Amino acid sequence: MKLLDIDAFKLLEDHTYTLIHVLPKEHYQHSHIKGSINICVYEVSFLDEVKKLNLDTTSQIVLYGENENDLDARAASSKLYDAGFENVYVLEGGLGAYGHLYDLEGDGKEPNPDQLLSLKDRTYTLVDKSTLDWTGENANGKHFGKITLKSGVLEMKDALLSGEFILDMNTIKTLDLSTEEGADYLDAHLRSDDFFLTNIFPKAKYSFNNLTSVQTPYQTDINYILDGELTLRGISKQQNIHALISKIDDKLVLNTRVEIDRTHWNIIYGSTKYFKFLGMHKIFDRIYIEMRLEFSSI
Numbered sequence: 001m002k003l004l005d006i007d008a009f010k011l012l013e014d015h016t017y018t019l020i021h022v023l024p025k026e027h028y029q030h031s032h033i034k035g036s037i038n039i040c041v042y043e044v045s046f047l048d049e050v051k052k053l054n055l056d057t058t059s060q061i062v063l064y065g066e067n068e069n070d071l072d073a074r075a076a077s078s079k080l081y082d083a084g085f086e087n088v089y090v091l092e093g094g095l096g097a098y099g100h101l102y103d104l105e106g107d108g109k110e111p112n113p114d115q116l117l118s119l120k121d122r123t124y125t126l127v128d129k130s131t132l133d134w135t136g137e138n139a140n141g142k143h144f145g146k147i148t149l150k151s152g153v154l155e156m157k158d159a160l161l162s163g164e165f166i167l168d169m170n171t172i173k174t175l176d177l178s179t180e181e182g183a184d185y186l187d188a189h190l191r192s193d194d195f196f197l198t199n200i201f202p203k204a205k206y207s208f209n210n211l212t213s214v215q216t217p218y219q220t221d222i223n224y225i226l227d228g229e230l231t232l233r234g235i236s237k238q239q240n241i242h243a244l245i246s247k248i249d250d251k252l253v254l255n256t257r258v259e260i261d262r263t264h265w266n267i268i269y270g271s272t273k274y275f276k277f278l279g280m281h282k283i284f285d286r287i288y289i290e291m292r293l294e295f296s297s298i
Helices: 006-011 025-030 046-051 072-082 094-101 183-191
Strands: 002-004 017-021 060-064 087-091 122-126 131-138 141-157 160-174 203-213 224-232 235-248 251-261 286-297
Touching: 046 072, 060 072, 072 087, 141 286, 160 183, 203 235
Parallel strands: 002 087, 017 060, 060 087
Antiparallel strands: 122 141, 122 286, 131 141, 131 286, 141 160, 160 203, 203 224, 224 235, 235 251, 251 286
């Protein structure tokens, strides 16, 4: 990677280089160096868009992003070098360090970095796009499927997040088997007293009123630990959830993958903790639940 400081940049003649703003169009609209074009490095079409400029591999290309600590312009530089471009430069400091020294254009609004999760007091309700997938395993392999979410709510108040979501256990469905392979039989077995006993306990619930934010709550990594209670078959047990919560406009999206020991909720069928001589009927105690819960603000 070649760095180009501001003094060297100002000595370049306009017609000898192509200046590319590598951040999304929203950032470009707020502020960009006069004469630059916008090709976002985050787009899979980045290289294709650069090639549309019909530059030869010896052309001078100057890239810039927000600041020298960010990887945006560096990533763009690496892509262009790998594509055969020889004279690629990264403008040292980017807009953040020297923006006041450049001739800038744009609406002047402060762009939202959209990096850390920040929640305001608000109530959110579950939307239909939410999904819950389950996986159960045994020595021969695994089965997987889905369960419908009946309702859910999140409330942020005075910097505390609380909420609950309710599952319709009668909707449990196996997806890895066809009807001919026994999907309906397995679904009925999962609803029976060997497993979730849905004729008596048709709903399951997870509720929480305490959570811990990680020190730096990035929106692309685990950022909250929910301290809550899972109720299955009428039995409530503490269950922590390591969640990744992100914001999309006025919506919240909660993603998590939870491992639970079903025997804590008296679901003991096929468990060698409780039965002997199981043979081919052994079923692993751990169940894996993967959720993507989407909430819209009220």
